Amino acid sequence: DADVTQTPRNRITKTGKRIMLECSQTKGHDRMYWYRQDPGLGLRLIYYSFDVKDINKGEISDGYSVSRQAQAKFSLSLESAIPNQTALYFCATSDGTPRSNQPQHFGDGTRLSIL
Amino acid sequence: GDSVTQMEGPVTLSEEAFLTINCTYTATGYPSLFWYVQYPGEGLQLLLKATKADDKGSNKGFEATYRKETTSFHLEKGSVQVSDSAVYFCALGRTSGTYKYIFGTGTRLKVLA
Numbered sequence: 001d002a003d004v005t006q007t008p009r010n011r012i013t014k015t016g017k018r019i020m021l022e023c024s025q026t027k028g029h030d031r032m033y034w035y036r037q038d039p040g041l042g043l044r045l046i047y048y049s050f051d052v053k054d055i056n057k058g059e060i061s062d063g064y065s066v067s068r069q070a071q072a073k074f075s076l077s078l079e080s081a082i083p084n085q086t087a088l089y090f091c092a093t094s095d096g097t098p099r100s101n102q103p104q105h106f107g108d109g110t111r112l113s114i115l
Numbered sequence: 116g117d118s119v120t121q122m123e124g125p126v127t128l129s130e131e132a133f134l135t136i137n138c139t140y141t142a143t144g145y146p147s148l149f150w151y152v153q154y155p156g157e158g159l160q161l162l163l164k165a166t167k168a169d170d171k172g173s174n175k176g177f178e179a180t181y182r183k184e185t186t187s188f189h190l191e192k193g194s195v196q197v198s199d200s201a202v203y204f205c206a207l208g209r210t211s212g213t214y215k216y217i218f219g220t221g222t223r224l225k226v227l228a
Contacts, residue, residue: 004158033215042204042220043159058215090158101147101166101208104216106158 003027006091006107013081014115021076021110023091031094032074033104034058034066036087043090049074081114088112117142121205121219128195128226136190136222138179138205146207148172148181148188153202153221162190162203195226 004025013019023032030051035043035058045058047066055066063085065077078085088111092104122137140148147166151159163172168183177192188205205219 040220043218045215048215092159101164103149103151103161103164103208104159106151106160108156108158 004091004093004105004107006089006110008110009108010111012113012115015082017081017114019078019081019112021089021091021112023074023076023107025072025074025091025093025105027093027095027105028071029093029095029105030071032068033092033094034064034074034076035090035092036060036085037090037109038087046076046089078112083114086112086114117146117207117209117217119205119207119217119219121203121222123220124202124223126222126224128224130197130226130228131194132226134190134192134195134199134224136203136205136224138188138190138219140186140188140205140207142186142207142209142217144209146209148179149206149208149216150177150179150188150190151204151206151218153204155201159204195224197226197228200224200226 007022033048034046044060049068067075088109090109091107094104095102118141120139149164150162152162153159163174165172165181171180179190202221202223204221
């Protein structure tokens, strides 16, 4: 089984709909992240969480919200989807105390299309 | 602010050719540097990392050296294979202030048989 699992893997929906993307991990990591990937733009950070009580906005948080339901679960919501939120979304986790430099571990992504 | 710049692709090579993908960074403090690889339909996987100046990360025949004097972390491989076709991302992990990662825009590599 994958260490970082994202559901669904693909989703097509309409403008204005509320959508939730889910991420769960079995790595026991405290830190979790949501990114979106767009061609030519690389990965951009949407939100990140360093523990259950710690939620932080990333560089492109407008139009998104998150919930950290447990150490192992971190969900991303689009309250009212719009077409320019069509992208590939990745969840990632990392371990580490402050000042550590551990790599991130990624899920396989959710391809979201908004019509 | 901190940033990562990597060469634009796509890069197309013949099998057994030498590969270089350039990556330079701007950062305060002493970041760690990473290369990730993304195969079609998959998430990013760590390829190699280096945590301090002059460190060399290596894995699967790929290498990259942390050069603080040139703020670079170029990825190299002596002989590429068709199976190396993927998108490669350079990233830094910032340790000053709020710890998070910054990614380059990715470089697509296509290796032809």
